[in-house]
Amino acid sequence: MTRKRWAALILVVTLLLTTFSVTGCGKAAAPKVIKIAVAGPMQFIQGQHHWLGAQMAAEEINKAGGVTVGNKKYNIELVQVDTNELLSVDDAASAVEKAITVNKVNAIIGTIRSEASMAIQEVAMDNKTIMMVCGASLPQMAEKVGKDYNRYKYWFRVTPVNATYLVKASMLLLNHVGGVFRKELGIQKPKVAAIIEKAVAGDPLAAAAAKLIPTFGMEFVGVWRPSPTATDxxxxxTAIRKAGAQIIYTYFSATAGVPYAKQWGELQIPAASVGINVEAQAKGFMQATGNKGNYEYTLNTYAPVQITPKTLPFYEEFTKRAGQFPTYNAGTYDAIYIYKEAIERAKSLDPEAVVPELEKTNYLSAAGKIVFNKNHDVTWGPGYVTALGTQWQDGKLVAVWPNGWEGITYPGTVDYKLPPWVVSQWKKK
Amino acid sequence: MNPRRLYRRFASEVLVLPGRTTVLAVCLVLLILPLFHRHPYTLRVLSLTFIFAIFAASWDLLSGFVGQLSLGHAIFFGVAAYTSALLNLQAGLPPLVTIPAGALVAVLMGLVVGIPCLRLKGQYLSLATMGFPIILTGLVYLFSDLTGGELGVSGLARLGPTRLSEYYIALVLVLGLGLIMWKITDSKVGLVFHAIREDEITARASGINTPLYKLLAFCLSGFFAGISGGLYSHFMRVAGPSTLSVLTSFQPVIWTIFGGVASIYGAIAGTFVLYPLMEFLRVAPELRTLIFAALVVLVLRFMPEGLTPWFIDRVESECPRCKEHNAVTRRTCRVCGAPLGRPSAPGAGPFQPGKGGRVAG
Structure with missing residues (x-):
């Protein structure tokens, strides 16, 4: 090759490189991104639901054109943060600090374990980063916002409703069953036994059950406290049967909920079961109980019912993708939309501008209307997020509550069914 | 002292041995690191590493030196974490007061654990020590109004006003307390600790009040673990039931065995390697624990006595006459002048009680 040809070749290559570098290698400039950390124990179902919920929302938003902040367009980029929080608190806090300071995320959503969530809350507040909880339910985190607003104002809870309201809602389910007993069986003062797992969260519940149940016009016959991991x-x-109980008020947050429901069905204990049984929220519950868990009635967040127009599409898409029913951790789906709307209203990504807009949130989510109270906690009650009562009927999970409570009945809600063996035992001949 | 004599002494004590020179170099790097790199995440990981290194060294003091195999070391860590947290929140005391106070309560806990365990040995002692954090966890849940139950207590005062200050507080403490623990094991008390571990009956027959020394070991170990527990609670600004968990009890065992038992610096080195390694492995979150475990097993397969003895065996040799250590490059002993010959085979050198392991010279 002659020297002239060499020079021409070098010139062409240089020109091509210059052109590509100016135009970004021939492609259009990539849109800017808003980074959101999805923090949860990703090796466990809670974290997986955090991630899938957030992923669904991010995909939908990006497909619809992204987020408009002022006159700029952004896409949402999710950063998966495996907090390992069920095993290690310091691991969780370090993971989130990495997301904030290395990955430069704009907000954090997720977290489940209360102790770890508190440590993460401190890290997020130190860095003035918006944190939206979709898992931890204890009210103390929200109380901090009220006590020291300037430091904790960046914290919000999207799901679930806090533990105080969970107890209230579960008592409403009990009242619901009490009403069915009065109406269908003519028993005016049904006898209630409480079976509450021996865990910390169960302690105040056991005390409250003894105090509250008589005020509902029911007779309280006693409380039983099995281990959260009991297998028998x-x-x-048997003791509950002997006590003559007609309703069993349950609280199971762990695995004992499965053997409980299985043996309750097998032994045909003549008492309707109602309360909180987290295992009964899972898709595999009937299989796990050998189909004996039919008629189990538990508090829940999502069900195939139209709480809002968003509930069913979300529920069906999530179930299709995950092969599981969404748990309250999948509330990351709504958290992303809430954050998107707040930054669009604020026309800024600056947390100082976004917080006041988040406080104004009035968002129709898949779980109900989300409005934050003064402590940035999700509001529970009629017209807001109410939670659901779901029952297994003929192998299907259906919503049975609210069914007329405070005038609320979500389309798709069906009537609660008493177990047939309970009816045959107590129906006045 | 004359600076020139001081330097000569320093050179003859430290610079002549590659092991000690390495320790010095690591300390200097850590001290000047923030001048070049002060990213908050890096400083966070390193600060936690320093805090846990104190914890691991405290376990080594009790289990490595005295042979009292504790599988419930979280009791000291957790009780101090809760004490510091509650004193800070309820009485408004600063970390400067709450951390030593927490350590003193951990010393008392050392007596509570030590006295009933005096007659126990081996696996029975390990099982008994394992029970104490479980009991305390039960109490934490029982008195949840005070302890916050499963949520723990949070919102504590920071360890220092900035991340940089927290880094230096933790660094100075790990170096200072590490040195104190090493000096304890290098003293006459340390010699007694070794004697108890090697043959308690012979030690008693020699007139040593072994129960007293074992209690002393529990209390000393409790004190240092307590300092780390207090530091942890103020650094994390949370003290919860996880500080008493089985994982918290097992972590110092893994770090110490990896670094090298019965040396103090081995426990510190093990933590310095493994804790940041676990952070680094976040690049593969789903394989993180698997890779970590595989690496630990592989390293111990080829370094059965741990990382630091393996390293020292390669850079130092022992004089066959006076047993003093020399740099592996020397042909004659720096103390007695005896010819050194070839360095001893890795892991073959005899253990030196009372001299802080093989590095002592």
Whole structure:
């Protein structure tokens, strides 16, 4: 090759490189991104639901053109943060600090374990980063916002309603069953036994059950406290049968909920079961109980019912993708939309501008209307997020509450069914 | 002292041995690191590393030196974390007061654990020590109004006003307390600790009040673990049931065995390697624990006595006459002048009680 040809070749290559570098290698400039950290124990179902919920929202938003902040367009980029929080608190806090300071995320959503969530809250507040909880339910985190607003104002809870309201809602389910007993069986003062797992969260519940149940016009016959991981509850169930209970108020947050429901069905304990049984929220519950868990009635967040127009599309898409029903951790789906709307209203990504807009949130989510109270906690009650009562009927999970409570009945809600063996035991001949 | 004599002494004590020179170099790097790199995440990981290194060294003091295998070391860590947290929140005391106070309560806990365990040995002692954090966790849940139950207590005062100050507080403490623990094990008390571990009956027959020394070991170990617990609670600004968990009890065991038992610096080195490694492995979150475990097993397969003895065996050799250590490059002993010959085979050198392991010279 002659020297002239070499020079021409070098010139062409240089020109091409210059052109590509100016135009970004021939492609259009990539849109800017808003980074959101999805923080949760990603090796566990809670974290997986955090991630999938957020992923669905981010995909929908990006597909619809992204987020408009002022006159700029952004796409949402999710950063998966495996907090390992069920095992290690310092691990969780370090993971989130990395997301904030290395990945430069604009907001954090997720977290489940209360102790770790508190540590993460401190890290997020130190860095003045918006944190939206979709998992931890204890009210103390929200109380901090009220006590020291300037430091904790960046914290919000999207799901679930806090533990105080969870107890209230579960008592409403009990009242619901009490009403069915009065109406269908003519028993004016049904006898209620409480079976509450021996865990910290259960302690105040056990005390409250003894105090509150008589005020509902029911007779309280006693409380039983099995281990949260018990595999045999025959002794408790037999004692409850002997006590003459007609309703069992339950609180199971762990695995004991499965053997409980299985043995309750097998032994045909003549008492309707209602309350909180987290295992009964899972898609595999009927299989796990050998189809004996039919008629189990539990507090829940999502069900195939139209709480809002968004509920069913979300529920169906999530179930299709995950092969599981969404748990309250999947509320990251709504958290992303809430954050998007707040930054669009604020026309800024600056947390100081976004917080006042988040405080004004009035968002129709898949779980109900989300409005934050003065402590930035999700509001519970009629017209807001109410939670649901779901029952297994003929192998399907259906919503049975609210069914007329405070005038609320979500389309798709069906009537609660008493177990047939309970009816045959107590129906006045 | 004359600066020239001081330097000569420093050179003859430290610079002549590659092991000690390495320790010095690591300390200097850590001290000047923030001048070049002060990213908050890096400083956070390193600060936690320093805090846990104190914890691991405290376990080594009790289990490595005295042979009292504690599988419930979280009791000291957790009780101090809660004490510091509650004193800070309820009485408004600053970390400067709450951390030593927490450590003193951990010393008392050392007596509470030590006295009933005096007659126990081996696996029975390990099982008994394992029970104490479980009991305390039960109490934490029982008195949840005070302890916050499963949520713990949070919103504590920061360890220092900035991340940089927290880094230096933790660094100075790990170096200072590490040195104190090493000096304890290098003293006459340390010699007694070794004697108890090697043969308690012979030690008693020699007139040593072994129960007293074992209690002393529990209290000393409790004190240092307590300092780390207090530091942890103020650094994290949370003290919860996880500080008493089985994982918290097992972590110092892994770090110390990896670094090298019965040396103090081995426990510190093990933590310095493994804690940041676990952070680095976040690049593969789903394989993180698997890779970590595989690496630990592989390293211990080829370094059965741990990382620091393996390293020292390669850079130092032992004089066959006076047993003093020399740089592996020397042909004659720096103390007695005896010919050194070839360096001893890795892991073959005899253990030196009372001299802080093989590095002592």
């Amino acid at each position: 509850l025959t002794a408790e169930l």
